[in-house]
Amino acid sequence: MNFPGYGAPAAGGYPGGFPGQQQDPLYGYFTAVAGQDGQISAEELQTCLSQANFSGGYRPFNIETCRLMISMLDRDMSCSMGFNEFKELWAVLSGWKQHFMSIDRDMSGTVDPQEMSQAVSSMGYRLSPQAMNCIIKRYSSNGKISFDDYVACCVKLRSLTDVFRKRDQAQQGVATFQYDDFIQCTMSI
Amino acid sequence: MAYHTQYRPPHYNSAPPDQGFLWNIFQRVDKDRSGAISDTELQQALSNGTWTPFNPVTVRSIISMFDRENKGGVNFNEFAGVWKYITDWQNIFRTYDRDNSGFIDKNELRQALTGFGYRLSDQFYNTLIEKFDRQKRSQVAFDDFIQCCIVLQRLTDVFRRYDTDQDGWIQVSYEQYLSMVFNVV
Numbered sequence: 001m002n003f004p005g006y007g008a009p010a011a012g013g014y015p016g017g018f019p020g021q022q023q024d025p026l027y028g029y030f031t032a033v034a035g036q037d038g039q040i041s042a043e044e045l046q047t048c049l050s051q052a053n054f055s056g057g058y059r060p061f062n063i064e065t066c067r068l069m070i071s072m073l074d075r076d077m078s079c080s081m082g083f084n085e086f087k088e089l090w091a092v093l094s095g096w097k098q099h100f101m102s103i104d105r106d107m108s109g110t111v112d113p114q115e116m117s118q119a120v121s122s123m124g125y126r127l128s129p130q131a132m133n134c135i136i137k138r139y140s141s142n143g144k145i146s147f148d149d150y151v152a153c154c155v156k157l158r159s160l161t162d163v164f165r166k167r168d169q170a171q172q173g174v175a176t177f178q179y180d181d182f183i184q185c186t187m188s189i
Numbered sequence: 190m191a192y193h194t195q196y197r198p199p200h201y202n203s204a205p206p207d208q209g210f211l212w213n214i215f216q217r218v219d220k221d222r223s224g225a226i227s228d229t230e231l232q233q234a235l236s237n238g239t240w241t242p243f244n245p246v247t248v249r250s251i252i253s254m255f256d257r258e259n260k261g262g263v264n265f266n267e268f269a270g271v272w273k274y275i276t277d278w279q280n281i282f283r284t285y286d287r288d289n290s291g292f293i294d295k296n297e298l299r300q301a302l303t304g305f306g307y308r309l310s311d312q313f314y315n316t317l318i319e320k321f322d323r324q325k326r327s328q329v330a331f332d333d334f335i336q337c338c339i340v341l342q343r344l345t346d347v348f349r350r351y352d353t354d355q356d357g358w359i360q361v362s363y364e365q366y367l368s369m370v371f372n373v374v
Contacts, residue, residue: 130368131364157367175366177359178357179358183309183345184309186370186374187317
């Protein structure tokens with residue numbers, strides 16, 4: 001089974017050909033907030049993305065969304081993110097942002113549930129109408145989904161897909177969970 | 190094992206509270222005298238010991254647990270349940286806040302959840318604190334402690350629904366998994 005959710009590669013990603021990490025513009029943003037340990041927390045990530053003006057015309061990410069982003073890539077369960085993970089996050093976020101912008105044609109900063117549903121499907125998720133409704137209800141305020149909510153939703157979908165995948169040994173779209181493991185892996189996203 | 194016991198906050202009060210006593214409280218909390226206590230009114234009446242507002246997500250969870258008519262608030266009859274629920278949680282919190290700091294730290298949290306029957310790794314307690322501690326003190330305040338336990342309970346409930354033979358294992362499709370957990374975590 002093909003698992004969705006990795007999004008299109010960022011078409012506008014940072015240019016290649018930089019001779020060293022030090023000259024990567026992302027590295028500049030990262031080191032401006034990271035401490036000696038070269039890791040950033042959710043708060044620092046929020047600052048970093050604001051300073052890099054990632055959200056552009058959209059409102060900056062709220063702290064809970066940043067926490068979700070950290071845990072999406074937090075393989076060592078340290079609740080923090082290193083530079084390589086940050087680069088990976090940037091690429092994934094850029095893809096999602098482009099996608100959002102392509103739906104939000106009037107640049108209002110929000111999309112409606114129908115557009116959201118199409119966006120989720122076009123990322124490759126095959127969900128029943130009920131499952132889709134669950135997800136959309138969770139993320140809409142006043143019937144609209146903001147950029148921040150959209151990203152939070154994408155992050156969660158991807159994290160849950162990763163959790164599921166690891167327990168679907170035969171890659172048949174069916175996973176087995178033991179109770180203690182279920183609690184821990186699901187709460188960790 | 191939490192999974193096999195019907196976990197609810199243990200019953201600490203042997204006698205139900207006096208109706209007059211409850212009515213006094215209800216009237217004070219129902220500021221606009223609408224006859225029902227709203228999320229906002231309940232939030233204002235509760236304290237988490239930090240001088241910051243009580244976790245609104247927890248307030249919503251509590252109201253919706255006792256609001257039988259989906260009206261977005263609790264009337265006097267339903268409020269008796271709310272009062273008992275919160276009082277029970279206060280007793281539990283005090284029991285496990287062994288150093289009386291007003292917060293539950295990682296060790297105290299581990300003792301509490303182990304006491305409730307959960308079997309969780311040491312590293313996972315770090316994750317729980319990070320996820321639920323809104324005060325950013327690496328400890329959980331009263332409201333965040335309740336929220337953590339509510340989420341654990343909800344996940345347990347949803348797992349149990351799928352574990353038809355009650356052996357602690359489930360097999361689910363990708364879609365089922367997403368629907369099960371998306372709104373809980």
